[in-house]
Amino acid sequence: MTRFFEVTNRDGPARLGRLRLDDAIETPAIITKDEIAFAGPIWGFSSIEDALKAGESLSGKTDKIVIGPHVAVPFHIEPPFSVPATPTDGPSGFVVHPLLRKVPPASDVRVVGAAGSLHNPRELVAAILKIRRMKPPDSALYTPALATPANLALLIYLGVDLVDGTRVVVDGLLGRYHLRDGVWPIEELKKLPCRCSFCRAMEGGGRDPKMIAEHNLLKLEEELLIVQEMIRAGTIREYVERQVRVTPEQTTALRLLDQEHEYLEQRTPVSRRSTMYANCAESLTRVEVTRFARRVLERYRAPDGDVLLLLPCSARKPYSTSRSHRLFAMALGETRRRLHELVITSPLALVPRELEEVYPAASYDVPVTGRWDREERAWILSCLDAYLERNTRQRVVAHLEGELREMLEEHGIDAVYTGGGTDGDSLARLKEAAVEATRDARRLEGYPIQRFRALADYHFGRDASSALLTGDVRVRGRELQSADREALAALTPNGTIALSIEGAKRLLSLGGYIVEIGDFLPRGDVLAPGVTDADDQIRPGDEVIVMGEAAFGVGKARMSGWEMVESTRGIAVELRHVEKT
Numbered sequence: 001m002t003r004f005f006e007v008t009n010r011d012g013p014a015r016l017g018r019l020r021l022d023d024a025i026e027t028p029a030i031i032t033k034d035e036i037a038f039a040g041p042i043w044g045f046s047s048i049e050d051a052l053k054a055g056e057s058l059s060g061k062t063d064k065i066v067i068g069p070h071v072a073v074p075f076h077i078e079p080p081f082s083v084p085a086t087p088t089d090g091p092s093g094f095v096v097h098p099l100l101r102k103v104p105p106a107s108d109v110r111v112v113g114a115a116g117s118l119h120n121p122r123e124l125v126a127a128i129l130k131i132r133r134m135k136p137p138d139s140a141l142y143t144p145a146l147a148t149p150a151n152l153a154l155l156i157y158l159g160v161d162l163v164d165g166t167r168v169v170v171d172g173l174l175g176r177y178h179l180r181d182g183v184w185p186i187e188e189l190k191k192l193p194c195r196c197s198f199c200r201a202m203e204g205g206g207r208d209p210k211m212i213a214e215h216n217l218l219k220l221e222e223e224l225l226i227v228q229e230m231i232r233a234g235t236i237r238e239y240v241e242r243q244v245r246v247t248p249e250q251t252t253a254l255r256l257l258d259q260e261h262e263y264l265e266q267r268t269p270v271s272r273r274s275t276m277y278a279n280c281a282e283s284l285t286r287v288e289v290t291r292f293a294r295r296v297l298e299r300y301r302a303p304d305g306d307v308l309l310l311l312p313c314s315a316r317k318p319y320s321t322s323r324s325h326r327l328f329a330m331a332l333g334e335t336r337r338r339l340h341e342l343v344i345t346s347p348l349a350l351v352p353r354e355l356e357e358v359y360p361a362a363s364y365d366v367p368v369t370g371r372w373d374r375e376e377r378a379w380i381l382s383c384l385d386a387y388l389e390r391n392t393r394q395r396v397v398a399h400l401e402g403e404l405r406e407m408l409e410e411h412g413i414d415a416v417y418t419g420g421g422t423d424g425d426s427l428a429r430l431k432e433a434a435v436e437a438t439r440d441a442r443r444l445e446g447y448p449i450q451r452f453r454a455l456a457d458y459h460f461g462r463d464a465s466s467a468l469l470t471g472d473v474r475v476r477g478r479e480l481q482s483a484d485r486e487a488l489a490a491l492t493p494n495g496t497i498a499l500s501i502e503g504a505k506r507l508l509s510l511g512g513y514i515v516e517i518g519d520f521l522p523r524g525d526v527l528a529p530g531v532t533d534a535d536d537q538i539r540p541g542d543e544v545i546v547m548g549e550a551a552f553g554v555g556k557a558r559m560s561g562w563e564m565v566e567s568t569r570g571i572a573v574e575l576r577h578v579e580k581t
């Protein structure tokens with residue numbers, strides 16, 4: 001049970017929240033003695049009774065997080081015993097040693113024991129993930145004496161909510177000078193690369209340890225402001241990917257975190273407003289990439305037809321707004337009604353035309369050189385093989401050039417290769433191949449219907465399209481309607497679909513994306529304590545169906561399904577429509 005901490009925004013394990021002390025503080029935050037009342041290690045007391053008494057004397061404080069006495073041991077030693085939590089009326093904290101086997105008591109703040117000695121990236125990742133996986137998920141995580149301007153983004157991306165200035169202040173007193181780019185013994189710096197008042201005061205050559213400490217703290221605070229903005233903007237992952245380059249240990253930590261794919265997947269929203277940059281090797285294994293590819297291969301089904309056209313991606317997104325894709329469309333003309341278009345790209349692998357407006361297909365950017373490295377090739381070909389097995393076609397036309405074309409040909413993809421390109425001759429070859437391939441081919445369903453089918457399956461799972469688009473349906477503008485003109489769903493500007501109550505009822509039989517609530521009619525948002533059960537596959541940003549004895553509604557998930565069930569605070573679903581049942 002957390003009474004004083006609430007998560008408000010999530011982007012992967014990183015989150016924004018609010019710690020309700022007398023003066024609420026926004027997290028992630030750098031906390032100080034003003035916010036914590038720490039009884040300290042039991043070794044500082046003459047007996048355990050004395051230690052417990054010291055803890056009790058702190059309880060009742062509401063302006064501070066009360067952290068009772070704890071058994072302080074180094075990281076590699078399992079604590080021989082543990083001290084019970086200090087009861088308090090206000091915000092509570094509890095020190096959890098990473099090797100502790102017992103489930104710790106629920107508290108508003110979990111303090112990572114021996115955090116200051118987590119230098120090894122493997123131990124750092126293992127310790128933080130272990131404690132963040134404990135229930136309830138809405139406890140704040142605090143790593144004392146660990147944060148520096150260089151590692152702060154990584155710590156917060158791993159799942160830390162609270163840090164302090166201990167490390168940088170102590171380092172400053174020892175003459176160690178911190179920047180976001182690392183740490184230096186100050187005597188090695190000819191000029192101080194910072195214009196803060198402390199550094200200016202030291203310009204003449206006087207190096208005052210207290211001023212170095214102040215500068216270090218200032219740099220940590222500045223970095224915190226940047227990280228908060230990055231989470232708000234949905235670009236924390238991109239920021240961490242470049243910030244970890246500061247040291248090999250940090251890069252190692254990010255790669256180890258990426259191996260904990262499930263931990264990340266369970267916490268990553270389905271869409272963002274920001275553009276996804278796939279700038280480095282780590283970007284290939286991002287949740288956004290693997291999730292998109294898996295949904296295309298497992299949920300999506302291509303429209304019934306005979307001809308598949310493979311196209312290259314374009315820098316501009318969605319692809320159809322690009323010059324090259326407009327030229328392809330003109331060249332293809334009427335044949336487009338008889339062929340299905342699939343875009344081959346890195347790192348998403350395959351983007352069916354109907355899904356080009358879905359996140360991240362509609363907003364990603366990669367460095368393009370025309371060269372495809374071994375990992376990219378293997379990834380794309382494995383996806384293409386799986387796709388072709390699931391969506392068989394009599395004929396394939398590949399309008400691809402360069403290495404991409406060679407790669408598919410060498411792999412033995414049976415297709416008419418036009419050579420790709422956007423000049424007059426190339427487009428004429430594309431047209432000729434398309435006309436030839438679509439002769440006698442079946443005509444596809446209208447594109448607006450195809451798109452709703454694809455989106456329904458992509459968002460709600462296999463067979464969702466047949467449930468939602470059952471019977472006579474039509475598309476008017478951005479809305480899908482039943483035969484009697486009742487709205488079922490609408491396309492949203494960010495490529496998802498928003499359900500109407502009627503549309504939600506059609507999807508009920510699938511049993512997915514349902515949030516069950518208690519016997520009440522929610523007004524406004526559904527809060528986590530009101531949720532009795534929720535589909536495990538729900539992620540922040542998903543369209544969900546809300547059901548209870550007294551209510552039926554639709555809305556957007558603000559947290560993952562498992563989090564709704566286990567959390568004690570926070571908005572679970574933003575309701576859009578609700579009716580009494």
Ligand SMILES: [Zn+2]
Pocket residue numbers: 194195196197198199200215
């Ligand atoms: Zn400075």
